[in-house]
Amino acid sequence: FPVSGDSIRQRFLDFYASRGHKALPSSSLVPDDPTVLLTIAGMLQFKPIFLGQMPRKVPCATTSQKCLRTNDVENVGRTTRHHTFFEMLGNFSFGDYFKKEAIQWAWELSTVEFGLRANRLWVSVYEDDDEAFEIWVKQVGIPIERIIRMGEDDNFWTSGATGPCGPCSEIYYDFHPERGYSNVGKRRFSLEIIFSYLIFLLFGINFQDLGDDTRFIEFYNLVFMQYNKKDDGSLEPLKQKNIDTGLGLERMARILQKVPNNYETDLIYPIIEKASELANVLYHLADDRTKLYLKIIGDHSHAIVYLISDGVFPSNIGRGYVVRRLIRRVVRTGRLLDIKADGRGNPEGAFLPSIAEKAIELSTHIDPDVKARAPRILEELKREELRFVQTLERGEKLLDEMLRACKNENNPVLTGKDAFLLYDTYGFPVEITIEVADEHGISVDMNGFNDEMENQKRQSQAAHNVVKLEVGDRADLAEKIPDTEFLGYDTLSTRAVVES
Ligand code: ATP
Ligand code: MG
Ligand code: MG
Ligand code: MG
Numbered sequence: 427f428p429v430s431g432d433s434i435r436q437r438f439l440d441f442y443a444s445r446g447h448k449a450l451p452s453s454s455l456v457p458d459d460p461t462v463l464l465t466i467a468g469m470l471q472f473k474p475i476f477l478g479q480m481p482r483k484v485p486c487a488t489t490s491q492k493c494l495r496t497n498d499v500e501n502v503g504r505t506t507r508h509h510t511f512f513e514m515l516g517n518f519s520f521g522d523y524f525k526k527e528a529i530q531w532a533w534e535l536s537t538v539e540f541g542l543r544a545n546r547l548w549v550s551v552y553e554d555d556d557e558a559f560e561i562w563v564k565q566v567g568i569p570i571e572r573i574i575r576m577g578e579d580d581n582f583w584t585s586g587a588t589g590p591c592g593p594c595s596e597i598y599y600d601f602h603p604e605r606g607y608s609n610v611g612k613r614r615f616s617l618e619i620i621f622s623y624l625i626f627l628l629f630g631i632n633f634q635d636l637g638d639d640t641r642f643i644e645f646y647n648l649v650f651m652q653y654n655k656k657d658d659g660s661l662e663p664l665k666q667k668n669i670d671t672g673l674g675l676e677r678m679a680r681i682l683q684k685v686p687n688n689y690e691t692d693l694i695y696p697i698i699e700k701a702s703e704l705a706n707v708l709y710h711l712a713d714d715r716t717k718l719y720l721k722i723i724g725d726h727s728h729a730i731v732y733l734i735s736d737g738v739f740p741s742n743i744g745r746g747y748v749v750r751r752l753i754r755r756v757v758r759t760g761r762l763l764d765i766k767a768d769g770r771g772n773p774e775g776a777f778l779p780s781i782a783e784k785a786i787e788l789s790t791h792i793d794p795d796v797k798a799r800a801p802r803i804l805e806e807l808k809r810e811e812l813r814f815v816q817t818l819e820r821g822e823k824l825l826d827e828m829l830r831a832c833k834n835e836n837n838p839v840l841t842g843k844d845a846f847l848l849y850d851t852y853g854f855p856v857e858i859t860i861e862v863a864d865e866h867g868i869s870v871d872m873n874g875f876n877d878e879m880e881n882q883k884r885q886s887q888a889a890h891n892v893v894k895l896e897v898g899d900r901a902d903l904a905e906k907i908p909d910t911e912f913l914g915y916d917t918l919s920t921r922a923v924v925e926s
Contacts, residue, residue, distance in 0.1 A: 429682040431693040432791045434540070435490050435675055438515040441539050442488035445531060447517055452491045452793065455736040456745065462586060463745060464494045468516030469585060469649070469670040475520050476590040476651055478665050485522035490515050490675065492732055492793060496748055503721035506639050506680075506687035509694075510752065511729035513675040513792060521666030528648050528669045529561045529595065536597060536646065540682060546600045548572045550636060552581040552593030558650070562595070574636060583649040583670075590664065591655050597646040598636055599681050605641060645677040689721045693788070698724040700784040704777055705763040719759045723781060726752045726759075730778075731785040734803045735796045740810045753778070753810050758855060761818070776811040779804040821854030822862070829866050838867070842874020849875075850882065 439449045453471035455464055462470060468491035474480035491514045501508035519528070536542045549568060551558040553575045562568045575581075584591035636642050651668040653661040679691040689698060701723045702709045707716055733749045740750035760777055768775030782804060789796040796803070828844050831837075840863050848854040860870050 429679070431675060431679040431691055434678050434682065435513065435515065435791065437539055438535065438673065438675075439488050439490065441535050442486075442517045442531070447486045447488040448484040450487050450489050452489055452513075455492055455494050455732055456738060461588070464496070464748065465491065466493055466495050467491070467585060467670075468493070468514045468672050469518065469590070469651070472518055472520070472670070473585070473590060476664065476668050476670070477654060482520035484520075486517065486519045486669075488515075488517045490792070492736075494729055494733065494748075499752075502725045503689070503718040506689075507643055507674075507677055509676060509688065509725045509728070511725065511732055513693075514672040515675055515678075516671050516673070517669065518671070519669035521668060524667045524669060525558055525650055526561055526565065528650070528671065529558065529566060532597060532646055532648055532671065533566050540678065542599060542681065544568075546603060548574065548598040548600055548636065548642065550574045550576045550581055550596045550598070552595070553577050555581075555593045555595070555650075558593070558595045576636075580636075583647065583651075584655055588655050588657055590651050590668070590670075591653050591661070592649055592651040592668075592670075594647050594649040596644050596648070598642045598644050600642055602641045643677055643681065645681065646673040647671060687721075689724055694724045694728065696788060697727055697781060697784045700781050701727075701760075701763070701765070704765045704767065704780065705760075707763070716763065719763050722759050723756050723763075726756045727778070727781045728785050728788075730756065730807065731782050731789065731796060731803055732793065734806055735789075735793065735799045739806060750810070753807065754814055756781075757811050757814050758818075776808040776815075778807045778811045782807050817853050818858075821848050821852040821858075824848060824852060825854065825859060825862055829863060829868055832868050833866070838869060840868055840870045842871040842876070842878050845870050845872075845875045846878035846882075850878075 443449050450471075453465060457465050457470045459470065459473060465471075468489055469476070471489075471491075472487070475482050492511070493514045494511050495508075496510065498508040499510055502510060517528070517531070536547060537544050547568070549562055549572065551562065551573060555575075559573060559575070562573050563570060581594050581596070582591065583594040636644065649670040649672075651670045652664055654664055656662055676688040676691055676693050679693055680688045683691050685691055689695065698709055698720045701720050702712075705716075705720070707720075709717065709720055712720070730749060730752050733745070733752075738745045738749050740746055740753060742750070756778060765777050768777050768780060770780065783800075786796055786800050786803065825848055828840060828848075832840055840859070845856055845859050848859055849856050856870070856875060860872075863870050
């Protein structure tokens with residue numbers, strides 16, 4: 427690769443260090459904060475400083491932060507830009523500089539340091555943030571057609587239900603400027619195009635679909651952190667105005683390395699290569715489905731290694747459940763890819779350790795502790811994989827009996843009840859049930875299965891309070907969970923049940 431991920435990280439840190447920032451180490455994936463489940467952004471370790479609960483030690487800092495976002499699990503491999511584990515490069519001002527400098531430096535970093543062409547960059551600002559708009563236009567000189575005002579969902583950043591927050595401004599890279607300004611990707615109806623063009627002529631606002639990542643990729647978010655969001659949702663101004671930014675390392679690597687998605691950068695691809703080798707396929711020749719599976723393995727094995735290294739072991743509660751689900755998804759995906767051997771010639775062995783070894787190899791520049799903890803990580807993964815395979819095999823046995831009974835009764839359909847029993851009690855993924863049944867010429871009553879599922883949901887909702895463990899979720903709640911509802915391996919969001 428012409429520009430390695432490691433060099434991008436270093437250049438970012440050096441850029442800000444030479445502008446007075448203190449380079450600090452990444453904090454753990456487990457935040458020192460009972461209100462947050464996992465570290466989802468670089469600002470978490472500085473939260474007490476932003477809130478004025480702790481004095482600042484330096485006026486401004488820069489980091490490369492390990493992050494983990496469970497809300498993006500479903501996106502992994504399906505978008506070109508989302509991971510569960512990723513590194514966020516950041517520059518932070520604790521009451522020191524504000525919008526003007528933050529915008530100016532972000533622009534210089536992007537166009538001079540990383541050499542991105544200015545006419546490929548778009549920016550978004552919060553809908554009523556005229557100050558940021560002005561800075562982009564007057565100070566930086568971006569044409570107004572490439573500045574998009576967006577609402578709270580996209581351009582008001584909060585780290586959770588409460589805490590420091592503020593309007594933000596994001597920088598996007600345009601892979602296809604030739605597609606023009608007003609007819610972007612997903613827009614289907616010509617009336618809509620005419621309407622947005624009129625709005626553009628009248629008010630200078632145009633509605634581009636910046637979320638379409640075959641054209642655009644958001645890579646840098648500048649948060650103008652100036653409020654504290656209280657329990658009742660009100661915004662209290664902070665004593666000082668701060669800057670909190672995040673630039674996705676994998677996304678910048680993807681742009682500079684000119685590969686079609688984050689997974690094919692040098693930061694992740696070696697893991698995919700290893701998985702391909704075990705699955706006996708060639709990534710670049712593989713069909714989309716196989717590629718998706720390989721990307722999931724590439725992403726999740728990264729996440730798993732760093733989580734365990736930071737002391738999160740598989741369990742049925744809170745953070746431990748996050749890592750358990752990720753492990754199960756990798757094992758299950760490995761089986762879909764027909765990975766049988768463990769990479770060391772042992773057909774009965776676990777394959778996860780040999781893939782994790784690759785992730786550990788890549789970790790030295792990110793987190794030197796991981797390598798030292800490798801033996802423990804690999805042992806844990808092996809145990810968890812073998813245990814899960816046992817569960818799968820128990821399900822397979824029961825399914826076999828059910829299918830034999832169907833055949834004996836000349837019944838071509840497996841009942842929804844049976845499929846649900848396998849899924850619910852034995853944790854057996856329903857897609858496997860369908861696949862195996864199909865091999866025996868038997869179909870699965872999916873309507874019946876869904877009815878059972880609905881039934882159970884209704885019952886558990888009556889008795890339980892479903893808490894989603896996502897960005898900004900409360901770890902104190904999560905950790906109190908007595909046990910978790912098992913949702914199967916392909917239910918992607920991390921959910922857990924709390925007694926109400
Ligand atoms: P997106 O809209 O693409 O989901 P975001 O707005 O949720 O991104 P931010 O919360 O603004 O992301 O995080 C700051 C930066 O971190 C992003 O601009 C991006 O470069 C990077 N980033 C965020 N989420 C991910 C992820 N799941 N995988 C990789 N990089 C990410
Ligand atoms: Mg997001
Ligand atoms: Mg965004
Ligand atoms: Mg953003």
